[in-house]
Amino acid sequence: MDAARTPRTGLTSLVALWPFIQPYRRIVAFALCALLTTSGLTLALGQGVRILIDEGFISGSLTQLNHTLLVLLGVIAVMALATFARFYWVSWLGERVTADIRQAVFDRIITLHPSYFEENRSGEIMSRLTTDTTLLQSIIGSSLSFALRSLVMLVGGLVMLLITNLKLSLVVFGAVPLVLLPILLLGRRVRRLSRDSQDRIADVGSYAGEIIQQIKTVQSYVRQGFEQLAFQHEVERAFGVARQRIRQRSLLLATVIFLAFTAIGVMVWMGGRDVINGTLSGGELAAFVFYAIIVASGVATVSEIMGELQRAAGATERLLELLSAESSIFSPAEPQSLDTSAPAFVRFNAVTFHYPSRPNHTALNAFNLVVKRGETVALVGPSGAGKSTLFELLLRFYDPQAGSVEMLGVDARQADVHQLRSRIAWVPQQPTLFSNDVWYNIRYGRPDATDDEVIAAAKAAFADDFIQQLPDGYSSYLGENGVRLSGGQKQRLVIARAILHDPELLLLDEATSALDAESEFQVQKALDNLTRERTTLVIAHRLATVRNADRIIVLQDGQAIAEGTHDQLLQDSALYQRLAALQFNDVAA
Structure with missing residues (x-):
């Protein structure tokens, strides 16, 4: 299911x-059948009222009165059943469509390139995924149904007015444009304010x-009072x-009601x-x-629901922006197959790159590197300097903006990104x-993977x-981002x-740099198992x-200025010598 790629504006976005x-x-x-049934029967009640008065009360016929009442009760019973069907199916439709929209938005979000999330806040995206879709559920599941019913009743009421009395109908028809005018004028402002x-x-x-995520920092700096005032500002x-x-919606509704029922008053006076x-x-x-009254109520209801539809239009626009967002990272239509026999597993060819959010800062500048199959290469x-950028x-x-990144003999841009x-x-520095x-x-x-394979990986x-010491072992719930575990765990x-x-x-983005000595020892043993007989790139903050x-x-x-083993670099690279001296406290180095 795919939405239009060009975001619409106004009610057309719906x-x-x-x-x-x-x-x-x-x-x-x-x-719709249930809606038309209820609307038609409601309109038929007007004729029932006419017959009840003219042929029951005025004629004095008790038999006719009883018969008319039975017919009215039958009509009301059918109306009740049709109302149940309408409410059930419309509510079901609202829930189902909202679930589909929410899924479509999420499916789009997780395919977008990382720089999209540098330019758009995660809270804003989550609001669209939750708040906006919930608003649409309310609109599709109830408000839209009421709007259609009121519109049908409005049109049907106008037709019945013409059939009943042409002279009085002209009074009502003269008032309708006056009622619609504020809907059109105020509706645009309501939509903008809704957005x-x-x-x-x-x-x-x-x-x-963000504050909840950083709660320890907030509390450690005793900034609760400041954050409370800042949040109050956002709320206000x-x-x-x-x-x-x-205010705009209230003004719209009050204006419509005043004009509509004023017209009814004039009409009743003339009819009297x-x-x-x-x-x-x-x-x-x-x-x-x-x-x-049906016509006036229909106009009032439509005007009120127009405000809801304007809110829905605003929410839809925000969702369409997400659905129309295109990822800058995608697989080609005909991807090249990776060459599993290529001697060089990774090759950087004169790569120049800057992050989209920092176009004036070059992260890599004409960078070259070849990593052979099974080789372990450390980046310091x-x-x-550009180490994480390589990953x-x-x-x-x-x-990259210039040059190419090859993997197994194929430019990464020409390969299937999933493959x-x-x-x-x-393995990032901050575990996720x-x-x-x-x-x-x-x-x-x-x-x-089977349970045995999972356990074997954990042992390795x-x-x-x-894990065995956790309350429920492997079934233990870890909390948000593993908050119940230590850094080493x-x-x-x-x-x-x-x-x-x-x-x-x-x-490996130096997985031990933030750990204590015991945790570092355990993690390093695990890394030794992981790197055995694999091509490995390691970002090293600790040269040891x-x-x-x-x-x-x-x-x-952003450039490679030296290359070699540890001992060679201690002799040949001034920068490496300085890093080693700082870490090993060895002046001779």
């Missing part, structure tokens, strides 16, 4: 919801999410926009004169008043775990012992995940961890 509704055309048809209101709500959610901004929106003069029966006047250098290009989170990533395992149990987090590396990562679970994945290329690497590449300002 048309983009049709692809999500179309698969449930039968449900829509059932709901602004949704944006402010997203700001509130985004701010709260959202309330201020909502108040403007409510005709009844007194004998040119109109009491039943006809009662029926006319009944239809006039000061912060900002991001290998994983194709980004593409390329499936051969790589990345999901709010689930141990089974789930390790098995994330290979979802089809020296994680099995502490989290890192070993991530390593177990990588071992289970069994990659051909291993990317890469002394045994086949080669060490020294980076500075």
